Structures are given as C-alpha cells and as structure tokens.
Amino acid sequence: MRALSGIQPSGRLHLGNYFGMMRPALELQDRAETFLFIADYHALTTVHNAAELREAIRNVALDFLACGLDPERTVFYRQSDVPEVCELAWLLSTVTPMGLLERCHSYKDKVARGIPASHALFAYPVLMAADILAVQADVVPVGRDQKQHVEVTRDIAEKFNREFGPVFKIPEPLIREDVAVVPGIDGQKMSKSYGNTLDLFGDPAETRRRIMRIVTDSRTVEEPKDPDRCNVFALYRLVATEEERRQMEARYRAGGIGYAEVKRALADRLEAYFEPMRRRREELASNPQRVDEVLRRGAERARAVIRQTLGAARRAVGLD
Ligand code: ADP
Ligand code: TRP
Numbered sequence: 378m379r380a381l382s383g384i385q386p387s388g389r390l391h392l393g394n395y396f397g398m399m400r401p402a403l404e405l406q407d408r409a410e411t412f413l414f415i416a417d418y419h420a421l422t423t424v425h426n427a428a429e430l431r432e433a434i435r436n437v438a439l440d441f442l443a444c445g446l447d448p449e450r451t452v453f454y455r456q457s458d459v460p461e462v463c464e465l466a467w468l469l470s471t472v473t474p475m476g477l478l479e480r481c482h483s484y485k486d487k488v489a490r491g492i493p494a495s496h497a498l499f500a501y502p503v504l505m506a507a508d509i510l511a512v513q514a515d516v517v518p519v520g521r522d523q524k525q526h527v528e529v530t531r532d533i534a535e536k537f538n539r540e541f542g543p544v545f546k547i548p549e550p551l552i553r554e555d556v557a558v559v560p561g562i563d564g565q566k567m568s569k570s571y572g573n574t575l576d577l578f579g580d581p582a583e584t585r586r587r588i589m590r591i592v593t594d595s596r597t598v599e600e601p602k603d604p605d606r607c608n609v610f611a612l613y614r615l616v617a618t619e620e621e622r623r624q625m626e627a628r629y630r631a632g633g634i635g636y637a638e639v640k641r642a643l644a645d646r647l648e649a650y651f652e653p654m655r656r657r658r659e660e661l662a663s664n665p666q667r668v669d670e671v672l673r674r675g676a677e678r679a680r681a682v683i684r685q686t687l688g689a690a691r692r693a694v695g696l697d
Contacts, residue, residue: 378408378409378410378515378516379409379410379411379412379512379513379514379515379516380402380405380409380410380411380412380514380515380516380517380518380551381411381412381413381414381508381509381512381514381517381548382398382402382412382413382414382517382518382519383413383414383415383416383419383456383505383508384398384399384413384415384416384437385415385416385417385419385420385423386415386416386417386420386424386430386433386434386436386437387420387423387424387433387569388433388569389436389569389574389576389577389578389579390436390437390440390576390577390578391567391569391574391575391576391577392559392567392574392575392576392577392612392615393520393558393559393561393566393567393568393574394520394577395444395577396556396559396615397519397520397521397553397556397557397558397559398518398519398520399440399441399444400444401518401551401553401556402518403444403445403446403451405516405518405551406446406447406450406451407450409515409516410452411450411451411452412451412452412454412512412514412679412682413441413446413451413452413453414453414454414455414456414459414508414675414679415434415437415438415454415455415456416456416505416508417430417434417455417456417457418456418457418462418463418504419456419501419504419505420433420434421497422492422495422497422498422501423487423492423498434455435665435668438453438455438668438671438672439658439661439662439668440577440578440658441453442657442658442661442668442671443578443654443655443657443658443661444577444654445654448671448674448675452675452678452679452682453671453672453675454672454675454676454678454679455672455675455676456508458672458673458675458676458679458680459511459676459679459680459683461511461680461683461684461687462504462507462508462511462683463504463507464687465507465510465511465683465686465687465690466500466503466504466506466507468537468690468691468694469503469506469507469510469533469537470500470503471694472533472536472537472540473503473506473533473536477502477529477532477533478499478500478502478503478529481501481502481525481526481529482525483501483502483522483525483526484498484499484501484502490570502526502529502530503533505526505529505530506526506529506530506533506534509527509530509548510530510533510534510545510546510548510686511682511683511686511687512679512682512683512686513545513546513682513686514546514548515546515548515549516548516549516550516551517530517548517549517550517551518551518552518553519550519551519552520552520557520558520559521552521557521558522558522566523550524550524552527548527549527550528550530548531547531548534546534547534548535547537690537693541690541693541694542693544686544689544690544693545686545690556615559611559612559615560608560611560612561573561574561575562574562575562587562588562590562591562592562608563592564592564608575587575588575612575647577651577654578651578654578655578658581648584644584647584648585644588609588640588643588644588647589637589640589644591608591609591612591636591640592608593607593608593609593636594606594607596636597635598632598633598634598635599632599633600632601629601630601631601632602629602630602632602634603629603630604625604626604629604630607629607636607639609636609639609640609643610625610626610629610639612643612647613625613639613642613643613646616643616646616647616649616650617646621646625639625642
C-alpha cells in the first residue's frame, strides 16, 4: 500500500494540522510506503513574499522531522524539487471539467475571505490531483476539509483513464473520524486563517494564555458537564492517556470540576506531550545541512517514481 500527503508551508503548524493530518500520516510509516511533501507550489497561491515562503518551508521540514518522520522509511520532499508534477497537472487539466472546479468549497471559501481569485487558486485541485496520482497513491491521509479535493482527484483520474487508457490508480481519502475536526480556541475549526490556533511549537506561556481563553459554556464548578460538547475536553482527550481521559470524563459528568481547572490540566498535558518533539526540533534546527540533505535525497526518490508515471501519461496522450 502506498500513502501520500502534503501540507502547505503557509504559516506555523497547529494542533489541527498535527492531529488531523501529520499524526495519521506518520502512523502509516509502519504499514505503508509513505510519501510526504511540502506543498510549496500550492503555498504560492496565497504567499507572495519570498523570505516568508523560505522560512515557512524550513519550519515545516523541521516540524515533520521533529514529530517523528523517519526519512529512511518515508520519502520526504519539497514539491518544487519535482517540477514534473506541474507537467502532469497540465495533462490532467485537459480532462478536468470547469464545473468540477467551480464546485470546490475551498476555492469559494478562500475567495470569500479576500484571497485574489487567480488562475492558480482555481486550478489548485488539479495540481493536488497531480501530486497524488504521480506517485500512484492508494490512500491520502488528510483532515475532513480536504476530502472534496481527493474526490476531485478520483474524478479526474477516472476520466483520464477512460479517455487514454489505465494510467492512474484511483486513490481513497483516509480520514480519522475521531479527530476529523480539531476545534480552535473559539470553537470553530482550528485554522490559521481564523486566528484561533494553538501552535505545535509556539511559546509555551503564550499557548497557556490562549488555552485559558478557550470558549466554554457558563456552568458553575458544581454543575455536571457534558464532555462531548466541550471544546476544552475535545482538545484534552487528544493529548491525555486513555486513563486520564476516562477520569476526566467521569469528573465532568459528576460535577465539581471547573473549566479553569480543566484548562490548566490541558496546558500541562499539552506541554508534556510535545516536550520530546520540541527538544528534537531544537537539535535539528542547529543542523540545517542535515535537513537539506534529507530533502535532497527525498526529492531524488520521489522523482524516480514520478518520472515513471509522467512517462506513462505522456505516452498515453501521444507525447512520446
Ligand atoms: P489551515 O486550515 O490552518 O489553513 P491547512 O488547510 O493548511 O490548514 O491544512 C493542512 C492539513 O491539516 C490538511 O490535511 C487539513 O485537513 C488538516 N487540518 C487543518 N486544520 C484541521 C483541523 N482543525 N482539524 C483536523 N484537521 C485539520
Ligand atoms: N491541499 C492540501 C492542504 O491544504 C495540501 C496538499 C497539496 C495535499 N497537495 C496534496 C494534501 C496532496 C494531500 C495530498 O492541506
């Protein structure tokens, strides 16, 4: 089985990214041939500042390696080191109906938020399809908000295969329903565009202050509470052990615990959970050559696979 996922370098990674995409993708390292990449061509649809983009690419690379990406087992690369995906995107765009892209929520949401409606923003799902189909991925671990893009990828692959012959494997999205949407501190989906994030490797004091601001209902300490409707608990359960989660659940239902206490427990647990990764990140940050070498080697491995697919696609359409 082959798995592929990517993430845009367009800001600091947060808990939604970690539990929605990174951890599920990293867990696959043991069971699948895993490809993970930094979607820097995609980031150019919103980031138009070279220094900022370079910095974000470096941060994503460090974050993934710190969080347990093993570059021996996983092919880890920068999308722009494999420009063949752009050529494949062009071939795919010739079978992509306009209507399919016009229906994409992500495009409509971004335009509604004021991002200029460029051609690249509109064609974003076609490039994403090229990323996935180029490595012939079976599964694509992503958060729920990316499901539609994987469905678009399937449609494009099926259409291409019908018109030109069986070149592409049809991929499946892999969505962990237990963490499909991680809430932000305001209760909406955690997202960098909503300013409601808890960053993976943010300043711990700042993270603690933000946790204390998480929106809750106004039940008093004594009142019983419903853990399933509480944003603080939704985050706590991600970083607590099974036993801690059960105890906290029971205390919610019994009453006698206030939200301030749960928030402090969440901050403590969160800090402990990411502490080993934070240390590893600091170590890696002091060795930039090692990170460059990992990405160089990853691009070489990815390129070997992607060139084969591109060759087959070119032959299928008559560009031998
Ligand atoms: P953002 O919403 O902050 O811009 P991205 O759209 O770049 O995040 O998402 C990168 C990856 O992280 C995607 O696979 C996405 O599904 C996942 N993801 C982002 N936010 C969340 C969340 N709140 N809950 C679950 N998964 C998420
Ligand atoms: N669109 C994805 C996101 O915003 C990033 C991405 C680009 C991706 N290409 C991909 C994810 C291929 C999975 C597979 O999060």
